[in-house]
Amino acid sequence: MSTQPYTFEGWLSHDKSSADGKMTWEIYEPKPWEETDVDIRITHCGVCGSDLHVMRSGWGETPYPLAVGHEIVGIAVRVGSAADGGIQVGDRVGVGAQSDSCQTCEDCTAAAPNFCDGFVPTYGGFFPGTGAKSMGGYAKYSRVPSRFIIKIPDSLDSAFAAPMLCGGVTVFSPLMHLGNPGGGLAGMKVGVVGIGGLGHFAVLFAKALDADQIVGISRRAEKREDSLKLGCDKYISTEEDENWRDENYKSLNLIISTVSSSEALMADYMTLLKRDGTMCQLGNPDDGDFKISAFMVMQRVKFTGSMVGSPTEIRQMLQFAADYKIKPWIQEWPMTEANEAILDLQAGKPRYRYVLVN
Numbered sequence: 001m002s003t004q005p006y007t008f009e010g011w012l013s014h015d016k017s018s019a020d021g022k023m024t025w026e027i028y029e030p031k032p033w034e035e036t037d038v039d040i041r042i043t044h045c046g047v048c049g050s051d052l053h054v055m056r057s058g059w060g061e062t063p064y065p066l067a068v069g070h071e072i073v074g075i076a077v078r079v080g081s082a083a084d085g086g087i088q089v090g091d092r093v094g095v096g097a098q099s100d101s102c103q104t105c106e107d108c109t110a111a112a113p114n115f116c117d118g119f120v121p122t123y124g125g126f127f128p129g130t131g132a133k134s135m136g137g138y139a140k141y142s143r144v145p146s147r148f149i150i151k152i153p154d155s156l157d158s159a160f161a162a163p164m165l166c167g168g169v170t171v172f173s174p175l176m177h178l179g180n181p182g183g184g185l186a187g188m189k190v191g192v193v194g195i196g197g198l199g200h201f202a203v204l205f206a207k208a209l210d211a212d213q214i215v216g217i218s219r220r221a222e223k224r225e226d227s228l229k230l231g232c233d234k235y236i237s238t239e240e241d242e243n244w245r246d247e248n249y250k251s252l253n254l255i256i257s258t259v260s261s262s263e264a265l266m267a268d269y270m271t272l273l274k275r276d277g278t279m280c281q282l283g284n285p286d287d288g289d290f291k292i293s294a295f296m297v298m299q300r301v302k303f304t305g306s307m308v309g310s311p312t313e314i315r316q317m318l319q320f321a322a323d324y325k326i327k328p329w330i331q332e333w334p335m336t337e338a339n340e341a342i343l344d345l346q347a348g349k350p351r352y353r354y355v356l357v358n
Helices: 016-020 049-055 158-177 197-208 221-230 266-270 295-299 311-323 335-346
Strands: 009-012 024-027 037-047 072-079 092-095 098-100 141-145 189-193 213-218 234-237 252-257 273-281 302-305 330-334 353-357
Touching: 009 335, 016 049, 016 335, 037 092, 037 158, 037 335, 049 335, 072 141, 072 158, 092 158, 098 141, 158 197, 158 252, 158 311, 158 330, 158 353, 189 197, 197 213, 197 221, 197 252, 213 221, 221 234, 252 266, 266 273, 266 295, 273 295, 330 335, 335 353
Parallel strands: 189 213, 189 252, 213 234, 252 273, 273 302, 330 353
Antiparallel strands: 009 024, 037 072, 037 141, 037 353, 072 092
16 A cells, blocks of 8 residues: 655765765665565664765675665555554654565574574665665665564654664664663673764663663763763773773773774773673774784683664664653754765764754
């Protein structure tokens, strides 16, 4: 069922120069319609660091031409007869970084399709069966398999919900998984490396999950004030606090690292963990490999990683955000100014997430 005719058009990247603000607005063909699909009229789309990596082929050759954007919120305008989730035309819905999976592997059957080897990203992937390319949310419309579409809670603003669909759940998932067995972070001291788009979400969620202490960690002192306003109890500037390693040695139970540079001080960060502590890496660099330390052997600390979140986790996070009135720090941009937003993102200007608005 659909409301009226519409055209799929959006900002397309044709080569690596697109990351320099050279996307072009064009009409394109979406994946072939299947009765398990939903078409979304996009109202909001978050701008994620992953968009830049893909636009410049940082994680491998990008299948140009491509519309990026995987933090999509909008209105369902066409719903297939075999769609999952009780979605109806007119519902406010969203989709995050994943739009399909194999549906049959151990990860999929365990409700963890975000770890499926057949992971289809919301843009730049290829759907099983048809082989059609997935196209993202810097656009007017999006077509996505219904099993990866999430209804947005009524009390949660669309502009807040959009960046949660990737940036938010990417930190919410490990905070829940690595926190207390019964849920929450009570009694735990949590460090957040990189106070940016992901890191600011980590602070907001850790605060709501009752972490005993939250320590913001970043290179420069300029984010100290913001970190404390977000909810940090303490802030470490690794470039300007001379004795930060010694003063914070073995002080944290959990570190969430959002940095995506191979030059990150992984070995130093790990010395901040208590015995049996965990460091969870979320950022994926495109400039080389991380260097870690034998400290993990000496103190039985764990180094792990996490990747976005399952539809189940996204639903849990959105309801949690609605219940606890989580308000990310966002700046809205007209969809028509997507190129300018990308240039600002590349310059490190967001405080702390940009959201494109149709």
